[in-house]
Amino acid sequence: MRVRVQAEPFDFGAECGAFASGRADAGAVVSFAGIVRDDGGLARMELEHYPGMTERALQRIASEATRRWPLRDCLVIHRFGTMLPGETIMMVATAAPHRADAFAAAEFLMDYLKSRAPFWKKEFGADGAAWVAAKDADEKALGRWSED
Amino acid sequence: MRVRVQAEPFDFGAECGAFASGRADAGAVVSFAGIVRDDGGLARMELEHYPGMTERALQRIASEATRRWPLRDCLVIHRFGTMLPGETIMMVATAAPHRADAFAAAEFLMDYLKSRAPFWKKEFGADGAAWVAAKDADEKALGRWSED
């Protein structure tokens, strides 16, 4: 289980390759990449975070995923700072014996990371800058992981 | 939308990297890799397929995924022939504006491919060879995609 928080770009393909490489202990590897989307006129995105808390929150989310599903490994990389359209913001990867677990754990990581890890996106475009608003759908997505 | 059926190994990391590269039209890329799992004593796996029908079936499944979700792209690669533990058997990748669609489409591709694309696995171990039996769970997994 590894968590990385960094300003530098990372190579999504190389990370996927290394993560899946020779993994005869798992049968299923799922990865997700979040990419800066250009919905029209986006010049750049700035990602602010809360150093210290970010790492703790991501570690906790990854530990929780490992507790809930029989994961052989799990990886979270999240960038902060300035990013251009098409750049990779973050990724998660999970490895499990069976695909349903690998998929569920990756979706769980994404849902929690979206609403519980201290990152904030600001978009800069032709019309100025604006903080991205949290989506109700993201908060609601957490409901499906309730263990009650 | 691309479908490849081949005996040769492929580089999962390189495929993921190329698939996600500069994709400012999507915000979410999901990929899945199926790997030969060594549950103890597996020497090799042989994957038989039905040339001609395989490509048609995968094309149809990929087209159906593209019809159901707003995908910007989708990729399916499946090998046949002999594979060793740790080798990558197949992969799918999906790109969509939002993560829920990319995840759902990737799981749909996997569920259909498992039970509807003409591949058969035979495992060779110390105790001899045996065809892998289809799992009820895989057939049942299709039920969740019913549009009725």
Added chain:
Amino acid sequence: MIDVLYFAWVRERIGLSKEQVESSAATVADLVEELKAREERYAAAFADLAAVRVALDQELAEFDAPLAGVREVAFFPPMTGG
């Protein structure tokens, strides 16, 4: 003449991956009965039809599907790709 293909353990039991069959069977089920009547190895391959799938001209089909116009019939176990 119809091309009949066999895959995986169906192929192994029959000992053949492909053959041409002269048949006037109306449906897949009729064709299976004709094949079973031929030799023990066919009877063994088709003993449990719940474990066998069929494709007509490379499309999955049911055992009661008509064979009229079909050029290629394939028999195989449930698929296990992915």
Added chain:
Amino acid sequence: MIDVLYFAWVRERIGLSKEQVESSAATVADLVEELKAREERYAAAFADLAAVRVALDQELAEFDAPLAGVREVAFFPPMTGG
């Protein structure tokens, strides 16, 4: 003395990313009231508490949480990572 951190638009409205505050507030809500009473920019940042989240020593918390023993309080909008 308690470290108070602000992020994203909370930081921008207050015009400060971090400050040390001398406070005897019992809860987060009490601290917010003290800050709002200070200056208009704090009142603006905390005008709608439904849009503000709080962390105590880097753990998410509620506004009625006690501040006893807490060294670092952070205020920020709902998170938008991923």
